[in-house]
Amino acid sequence: MGNLRTFILMAAMTALFMGVGALIGGTTGAVIALAVAGAMNLFAFWNSDKAVLSMTGAREVDARTAPDLVAMVHDLADRAQMPRPKVFIIETDQPNAFATGRNPENAAVAATTGLLRSLSREEIAGVMAHELAHIRHRDTLTMTITATMAGAISMLANFGMFFGGSDRDRPGGLIGTLALMILAPLAAGMVQMAISRSREYEADRLGAEISGNPGALASALQKIEALARQRINPAAERNPAVAHMFIINPLNGRGADNLFSTHPSTANRVAALMRMQPAAPAAARTGIPRVTRHRGPWA
Template sequence: MGNIRTFALMAVLTALFMGLGALLGGATGAVVALLIAAAMNLYTYWNSDKSVLRMTGARSVDERSAPDLVGMVNQLADAAGMPRPKVYIMETAQPNAFATGRNPENAAVAATTGLLNSLSREEIAAVMAHELAHIKNRDTLTMTVTATFAGAIAMLANFGMFFGNSDRERPGGMIGTIALMILAPMAAGIVQMAISRSREYEADRLGAEICGRPDWLASALRKIDGLARGRMNVQAEKDPALAHMFIINPLNGRGADNLFSTHPATENRIAALMELRPTRQESNIGRSSVPKSGRKIRQDPWG
């Protein structure tokens, strides 16, 4: 049901983009808009992971530079029956994490230094399981394509506002044109947020299944939500379009970019998690990857 809803919402974005193209250039404009969208999505498909990692400033780590974190991610990936992703660390005091990549075979997960220093091993494992769930569900590609569509719609709308033809024969005339130019980007943003929210609930569910303990993830979400509000994520503030990729909204609400949230209410996510039961994965992950309650992964071995 989640995939059907996502495809339906993305169809709405495609229709909005083509509608703006038609408004600016008739049938030819609609075709051109579709070709532009296809080209952007093709580029996004092959370069989404590199672009996101570059924009966030995340650095790659391996079993030598970050043995605890990489070992944990590898064990969780093995438990989920999926390829092991590349692991990155993002330098920011705000606790958060994200995943990127076009498919499970070409994916990466990133944790912030704030996350690694503020959460217990159990909570970190749950967060990484949540990000692996996004990869397994191929959400990383979906969300990147959606963001591309939303950005393209806003760009095309701005172009139309300044350079569009005011042909009175168009439906609604000039007033209709202006209204569509304003409303289309708003609608695109709403669709983008709707896709993001639906995917977060599913990633929470699957992430809890991967790590085996829904309460670990619930605890992590509660802690991250509380700490993130008081710590700025500079990279995310510079590029708000990346906000939907993090496990918790990284924007601290100081600007207009946080007017509409890209994430469900944390309380609702926690409530949904607490309705789930621990799975058989608990014993596997709990004994080796998370040996003792409350212990944190140490920062110092990571250089």
């Protein structure tokens, strides 16, 4: 159901993009808009992971520089029967994490130093499993493309004010163009946010299955949200376009399931995870090691 909803929402985004082009330049405008979208998405397909990692200041770590974290991610990836992603760490006190990459073979997960210091190992494993679920579902590519198209729609709407021909050629004249400038980016943003929210629920579900501990992931979400209200993530504040990629909104702690939220309500996510708890196998029965808080440095 989640994949079907994402497909429908992305189709709506594509139609909206072409519609904006058509309103600005008729059939030619629609064709040009589609060509521009294709070029932007092609660039995003190949470079999205590098761009996001650079914007957040993430540094790559390995088995020598962060042995515990890398071993945990590799173990979870092996249990999920997927390629092992690269592992990155972001220097910030705010606990958070995200995944990026165009496909499971070219993916990366990133965790903040605040996450590694504030959560137990079981909670960190739940967060990392959530991010691996995003990779397995190819959500990272979906979210990059929708973000690119949302930005392109906003750009086209602004261009329409200046390059859309005479008022006589514009549907609705000047008033119609002004409405287009306001409503088109708003609609694109709403589609982008809806896709993000739907994918978070799916990643929670699969992440809980990978880690074998829905309760640990639920506890991690609650801790991250509480601390995100108190601690600033400077990289995310400078680049708010990446906010939807984090497991919890890094810009603020207000998560409401409404049209203008990039993340679902944490309370709703926790409730869904706790409903999985009775049916989920215990960590010891799935082979996920039950570990205590690590006393040494993570990185």
